[in-house]
Amino acid sequence: MKKMKITSGALLLSFLGLALSAAPVLAADRSGKEVVETVCLACHETGKDGAPKIGDQAAWAQRAAKGMDKLTQNAITGVKNMPAHGGQAALSDLEMTRAVGYMVSGGKAADAKKVYKAPNSRTGEQVVQARCQECHATGKEGAPKLGDMNDWKPRLQNGVAPLVKSAIGGHNGMPARGGLANLSDAEIKAAVEYMVSKTGASAASK
Numbered sequence: 001m002k003k004m005k006i007t008s009g010a011l012l013l014s015f016l017g018l019a020l021s022a023a024p025v026l027a028a029d030r031s032g033k034e035v036v037e038t039v040c041l042a043c044h045e046t047g048k049d050g051a052p053k054i055g056d057q058a059a060w061a062q063r064a065a066k067g068m069d070k071l072t073q074n075a076i077t078g079v080k081n082m083p084a085h086g087g088q089a090a091l092s093d094l095e096m097t098r099a100v101g102y103m104v105s106g107g108k109a110a111d112a113k114k115v116y117k118a119p120n121s122r123t124g125e126q127v128v129q130a131r132c133q134e135c136h137a138t139g140k141e142g143a144p145k146l147g148d149m150n151d152w153k154p155r156l157q158n159g160v161a162p163l164v165k166s167a168i169g170g171h172n173g174m175p176a177r178g179g180l181a182n183l184s185d186a187e188i189k190a191a192v193e194y195m196v197s198k199t200g201a202s203a204a205s206k
């Protein structure tokens, strides 16, 4: 009996190993502190280009007056000399939410578990037409072609959610957020769902 168990465990493990190596590696969401230290400090430590300095509570209080949602939205889409997603398109909206919380509170606020929901101002179709079709219409660099079920089917095995994540983070010839850093996670999701719907497959997913 014992031997049986070990064997099936080993089988399961090798199966999982296969499944994992076939899927793109998706980074876990980082803490606000980590994101700030690796990305945002570059400008917000010294106040480069007029960036509000971390620890300057007066400067942050003034900006926070418009509400944390608006502040986070501006950090995601960019505002004046503040680049969208701090210039790192692969940062998720949850990571941005946490980083903004960390900066505004001077490192005191706990990390948000819930992502700030940036408004979905562009529809999936608009995003695809404005950007994604540039590669996905023709299959440039191996991009899965719009409307081609054979290209999409193997990618859809685990549903739409992992595709949204990998479109945000980018991989191989697919740039993070399709190279358009000011797209929110919600807009990327809408775009991926639109692309999937063009194959005739159901994009219904949560």
Ligand code: HEC
Binding pocket: 035, 036, 039, 040, 041, 042, 043, 044, 048, 049, 050, 051, 052, 063, 070, 071, 072, 074, 075, 079, 080, 081, 082, 083, 085, 086, 087, 091, 096, 099, 100, 103
């Ligand atoms: C290349 C420089 C640069 C980097 C990197 C950068 N910022 Fe900024 N940030 C700015 C500047 C400049 C402003 C001021 C923009 C303005 O004039 O309102 C700003 C403003 C902001 C604001 C205030 C927005 C508002 O509505 O008042 C937030 C929030 C913010 N940044 C968050 C971040 C986060 C989070 C990161 C890291 C993920 C980051 N920034 C990385 C330059 C930068």
Ligand code: HEC
Binding pocket: 024, 127, 128, 131, 132, 133, 134, 135, 136, 140, 141, 142, 143, 144, 155, 162, 163, 164, 166, 167, 171, 172, 173, 174, 175, 177, 178, 179, 180, 183, 188, 191, 192
């Ligand atoms: C510069 C060309 C380019 C642009 C622009 C582009 N893509 Fe891609 N995309 C690719 C390539 C190449 C792949 C295949 C990458 C791979 O799996 O090797 C891909 C793959 C994907 C996948 C499949 C991911 C997976 O894990 O299988 C999705 C979803 C996707 N892109 C969504 C988008 C969305 C949404 C946009 C627009 C916001 C976009 N792409 C814009 C080149 C592009």
